[in-house]
Amino acid sequence: MIVVLLNVYLALLFILVKLKIVPFNLFWKVSPVLVLLLLLIGLFIPMNWGAPQGPALVVRNSVAIVPSVAGEVIDVPVQANSPVKAGDVLFRIDPVPFEAQVQAIEAQLRFQETRLAEMTQLQTHGTGRTFDVEERQASVDQLRAQLEGARWNLDKTTVRAPADGYVTNLALRKGARVSSLPLSPVMAFIDTSATIIGVEINQIDARYLAVGQPVELTFKRTPGTVQTGKVESVLQAISTGQVQTSGLAVSPTAVHAAPFIVRVRLDDQGFASALPAGAAGDAAIFTEHVKPAHVIRKVLLRQIAITNYVNPF
Template sequence: MIVFMTLAYVAVLFVLIKVKVLPNTKTTWLSTVVWVVVLFIFLFIPMQWGAPSGPVKVQMRVVQILPNVSGEVTNVAVEANTPLKAGDVLFEIDPEPYEIAVASAKATLARAEAQGVQDQANLAAAEAQLRQAEAQQALAARLYRDDEELVKSGTISEQRLEQRQAELDAAIGAVEQSQAAVARAMIEVNAVTEDGTLAKIAEAQAGLRQAQWNLKETKIRAPSDGYVTNLALTVGQRVTNLPLAPAMAFVDTSEKGLVAEVHQIYRRHIEIGQPVEMAFKTLPGTLVTGTVEQLLDISAQGQAAVTGNVAAAGQTQAEPFLLRIKLDNPDNEALLPAGAAGTFAIYTNSVAATHVIRKVMLRMTSIVNYINPAL
């Protein structure tokens, strides 16, 4: 732009000299240098913060499709670059191992429910055995007391009393064993969850739900509206749920984002809601308008990475900050494919006189986009 304005100034000088308004001297032609300096100082330098410019690109999310279960692919239900709706099946994994797991979990649950009934019966049996042992203890104690009186009167010998003592001790031991059996049975019966379900039954139910969920996850579905690109998956391949081995790339078309880069020294003049004009390579000769939607308060350089190394000195650079732009006309999103690149200009509240020059420059860039492939 400065070259264009300088050439225009030279052309004006040439015309004025030809019509003899100005003399054809060195001083007249050296005024061109003054003109360039004035342009730089009073126009182009202030324009950098009054109407900052930079690169802008259109971005979309690309989701790495990772199945939640592993197995052999039995069906690929999609074709590359074909529009899909959220919930459409992308591919299927052999469900047989997971069907077997569900059947096994159902059997485990049935066994746990039967075990719960058995635990109740074991508790009743242990309590009955405890009552019997307590009755035998009471009988042994009474016989011991009776024989103790007979020993005192000399009717029987002390050997008979020793036998009664042994019988009483055995009865006491039987009661203690029965009490322990009752305690063990009560532990099994009283092991319940917060909702009152027997613990072993709740555990079996959880195992069944997990097996059923795994079976459901053998059908991998689209996370949103979009399409699969660079499709290489085929029947017979084995997929895993490891993050290092995604099965396919899914392009999420539910939202597009316009991300622009602005130098740090100009960021202080930018505010949300300020008008933006953009010239994209995919739309030569056309300007797309919008507003500043969001200023991102961090750059890649501002991320503190957790490592075992001391931060290296001398690595700091003034990286550009990113900002998001909202289109004035949402219908223009359809005209901007993901990856479309261009140049933007933000018209701030500073040095408004320079906005005209920036608008002219951006329109020239838009026209040059017909022939210039680079930014």
């Protein structure tokens, strides 16, 4: 854009000189350099503060599916990359051992409840001890707790989708044996119930960012189009500023100004939901400062949207 404005000035200066409206003296000869400096200092550098621009990326939460119980897989009805709703079945584990455990505890519970009733009756008639009743009651309560846990395990033999989304890179098959170890996920589930769009803004340009400011975005996936949205949040931490618990002394590292991340919400949620995870683009945030530069930033963003037809990078 600065090249375009400078060329416009040069063309206008050429016409004025040819028409002899302005003399072609030393001042007018060096005026293009002065105009270039004025554009840089007065418009384009402040534009990065008033309307910062940065790369945008669509990300989605990924859930590592780890079954709560171990066993042999007997059914995998889900299809890779096919949309599923929250609660849909992902796969089933053989429930026979867990059903047997439930039945065994139920039988023990029925026996203990019968013995409790008998002991209570004897204690009521003065021929039984209170201690025996309390002991049987404790046994019944314990078995009820065990039964609740066994039923929970039985219910967890059917693994369901935690949210709306899809399973990707599906390799699980019938006959495989799965475990409940947290480091052994059996599939990756991509949550599509919420679309997260992050924009990287250089630290020197992030001084005026605030929640609610208007945003314009263009994505490689949809060249020639510009979407609108709002700043949802400005993340207050990045990994380079994070301190983790460690038994080691501080290890000095080279400090560099990593960009800050701004989370954006699109006005068109239907469009946002259709964006795949990993969709990249560019975004411009319009603050309350340097408003004359907003028009130029809008033009620049639309130039990027048009060049997205041929620019794959």
